[in-house]
Amino acid sequence: MMREIANLHETPMSDQPPAAPVIRPSTWSEMRRTEDWWAIWIGGLLLLLILGSILWRSSATEAVVSSLKPYIAKPAKWRASPLEALVDKKGHSLLPGIAGVGLLAAVMFSLAQIGMRRPLGRFLRAFPAVFGLALLSQLLSEHEIIKYYNLEYPLWGLLIGLIFNVTVGAEWLRPALQTEFYIKTGLVLLGVEVLLPLLLSLGIPGICVSWVVTPIVLITTYLFGQKVLRMESPSLNMVISADMAVCGVSAAIATGAACRARKEEISLAITLSLVFTAIMMVLQPLFISLVGMNEVVAGAWLGGTIDSTGAVGAAGELVGPAALKTATTVKLIQNILIGVIAFGVATFWVTHVERQAGHSRPDPWEIWYRFPKFVIGFVAVSAIFSWISATGSDGLNLVKATESISKELRTWFFCLAFVCIGLDVNFQEVRSNLKGGKPLILYVCGQTLNLVLTFVMAWLMFGVLFESTSRELIQQSQKKDIPGVKP
Amino acid sequence: MRTLALIAALMILAGIWLIALPYWASQPQMRQALERHAAAGLNGGATYYTENPAALSNLQAIQRLQQQQPHLFWKL
Numbered sequence: 001m002m003r004e005i006a007n008l009h010e011t012p013m014s015d016q017p018p019a020a021p022v023i024r025p026s027t028w029s030e031m032r033r034t035e036d037w038w039a040i041w042i043g044g045l046l047l048l049l050i051l052g053s054i055l056w057r058s059s060a061t062e063a064v065v066s067s068l069k070p071y072i073a074k075p076a077k078w079r080a081s082p083l084e085a086l087v088d089k090k091g092h093s094l095l096p097g098i099a100g101v102g103l104l105a106a107v108m109f110s111l112a113q114i115g116m117r118r119p120l121g122r123f124l125r126a127f128p129a130v131f132g133l134a135l136l137s138q139l140l141s142e143h144e145i146i147k148y149y150n151l152e153y154p155l156w157g158l159l160i161g162l163i164f165n166v167t168v169g170a171e172w173l174r175p176a177l178q179t180e181f182y183i184k185t186g187l188v189l190l191g192v193e194v195l196l197p198l199l200l201s202l203g204i205p206g207i208c209v210s211w212v213v214t215p216i217v218l219i220t221t222y223l224f225g226q227k228v229l230r231m232e233s234p235s236l237n238m239v240i241s242a243d244m245a246v247c248g249v250s251a252a253i254a255t256g257a258a259c260r261a262r263k264e265e266i267s268l269a270i271t272l273s274l275v276f277t278a279i280m281m282v283l284q285p286l287f288i289s290l291v292g293m294n295e296v297v298a299g300a301w302l303g304g305t306i307d308s309t310g311a312v313g314a315a316g317e318l319v320g321p322a323a324l325k326t327a328t329t330v331k332l333i334q335n336i337l338i339g340v341i342a343f344g345v346a347t348f349w350v351t352h353v354e355r356q357a358g359h360s361r362p363d364p365w366e367i368w369y370r371f372p373k374f375v376i377g378f379v380a381v382s383a384i385f386s387w388i389s390a391t392g393s394d395g396l397n398l399v400k401a402t403e404s405i406s407k408e409l410r411t412w413f414f415c416l417a418f419v420c421i422g423l424d425v426n427f428q429e430v431r432s433n434l435k436g437g438k439p440l441i442l443y444v445c446g447q448t449l450n451l452v453l454t455f456v457m458a459w460l461m462f463g464v465l466f467e468s469t470s471r472e473l474i475q476q477s478q479k480k481d482i483p484g485v486k487p
Numbered sequence: 488m489r490t491l492a493l494i495a496a497l498m499i500l501a502g503i504w505l506i507a508l509p510y511w512a513s514q515p516q517m518r519q520a521l522e523r524h525a526a527a528g529l530n531g532g533a534t535y536y537t538e539n540p541a542a543l544s545n546l547q548a549i550q551r552l553q554q555q556q557p558h559l560f561w562k563l
Binding site for chain 2: 079080081082142143144145146148149152153167168169190193198201202203204247249308310311313314317324328329335414465466469473476477
């Protein structure tokens with residue numbers, strides 16, 4: 001069934017001829033045919049499968065674990081030989097788990113191809129090769145030194161894809177190059193890890209450092225990009241602003257999908273973020289020790305400013321145990337914020353950015369049609385699992401058991417997406433994004449503001465208003481009996 | 488020609504990942520740094536807090552502190 005909607009933006013007195021009615025597919029038809037909805041169906045189906053496997057297993061044993069655990073895995077950390085990556089800490093082979101992910105992903109995405117009326121045979125011929133490249137990029141990213149220097153898997157996914165793209169070409173892989181689809185499905189699964197009660201983990205100081213400063217930096221950087229730098233692409237501006245202000249790769253993926261950024265824009269933002277993270281994780285601890293900054297203030301500053309979640313821990317560890325504790329917790333709060341930010345960006349995009357000049361605010365139906373539906377899935381999964389985690393220890397254990405499987409799957413889906421970006425990159429698009437060095441200027445200016453504002457807020461909160469809390473954190477961190485904190 | 492280019496690129500990657508990085512990781516100073524990270528539960532490659540064991544254990548430590556002193560982060 002098709003629904004016709006008259007274009008309500010045209011004024012009746014206009015001299016222009018009336019615009020033709022916009023023909024929209026019905027919501028029911030969209031639910032069966034579009035990637036956004038299929039991302040929700042696949043994510044939901046996988047979560048039901050995981051929950052079922054946990055509840056079934058838990059009724060037979062005391063432990064809250066999923067019976068799918070041995071069949072869902074990714075390569076482990078390795079040092080001397082890549083074969084170490086195919087065995088877990090207990091000496092069990094990870095190959096069944098890796099093959100299991102490949103098979104599960106092939107089945108799920110095949111269902112979607114059928115639903116979306118895309119050629120299934122061509123997808124099935126290409127998908128194993130793309131999955132193999134994703135496996136190779138994960139093997140590269142799992143080397144201990146690569147992890148130590150915070151060179152995350154998206155970078156290696158891009159590189160591997162790019163190598164195959166410029167050498168043998170990727171035309172035959174095209175049916176499986178569904179970057180946005182893999183990202184959207186991964187984001188729906190990421191919702192399990194976006195547990196909203198954790199936003200209050202550090203009380204008032206945490207709220208001020210993460211909830212107040214982060215959105216201010218994000219909005220100011222975006223406005224600076226639009227009004228001062230006059231960036232040609234608002235979506236590139238938003239993705240760079242979000243990955244710099246919030247939490248690097250995961251924020252770039254979430255906001256990029258929410259504002260329908262092009263894949264080249266997401267990869268440019270991530271590359272910028274990884275380069276600056278590598279610089280900041282070395283320079284900031286040096287500066288902190290040079291000026292003798294309070295450890296907790298330093299931790300909050302590191303957590304609020306270094307983009308990458310992994311690098312925050314590494315930098316905090318160089319400063320001291322209290323800094324490490326504060327830094328990782330501030331970053332954790334920022335990680336959780338991506339749910340709210342992705343929803344906000346998606347709403348802002350459909351109500352403001354995509355609105356044509358001179359047109360009034362779109363009506364609710366128009367907003368509904370344009371809204372990226374997978375964001376609704378992402379937010380709904382986050383709300384459901386936040387509620388489950390708040391019901392008590394049983395609920396929390398259920399969430400943790402679900403998360404242990406879903407995070408492996410979403411890592412694979414994001415990795416597939418980055419391999420696809422490399423395989424399908426448009427070099428003309430990359431060149432046009434780099435024109436005038438505007439992305440670099442935007443990042444540097446935004447990060448400078450971030451460094452200053454976060455420091456002021458961290459100092460005001462942990463150095464002045466909650467100074468006794470800060471002392472308590474330092475004392476507790478020095479005690480050996482606090483797990484997770486290096487004595 | 489394109490296949491040769493692919494082989495060359497893969498050889499470079501193999502050289503870095505199979506020879507250079509394992510050698511670097513076996514050097515005493517680097518090994519010490521890697522072990523320090525492992526002991527603290529740090530995962531430098533984490534893109535989200537759930538991939539970083541240190542973030543989770545530090546969160547638990549802060550939550551325990553809050554249980555002992557509920558007003559610690561809420562009262563000036």
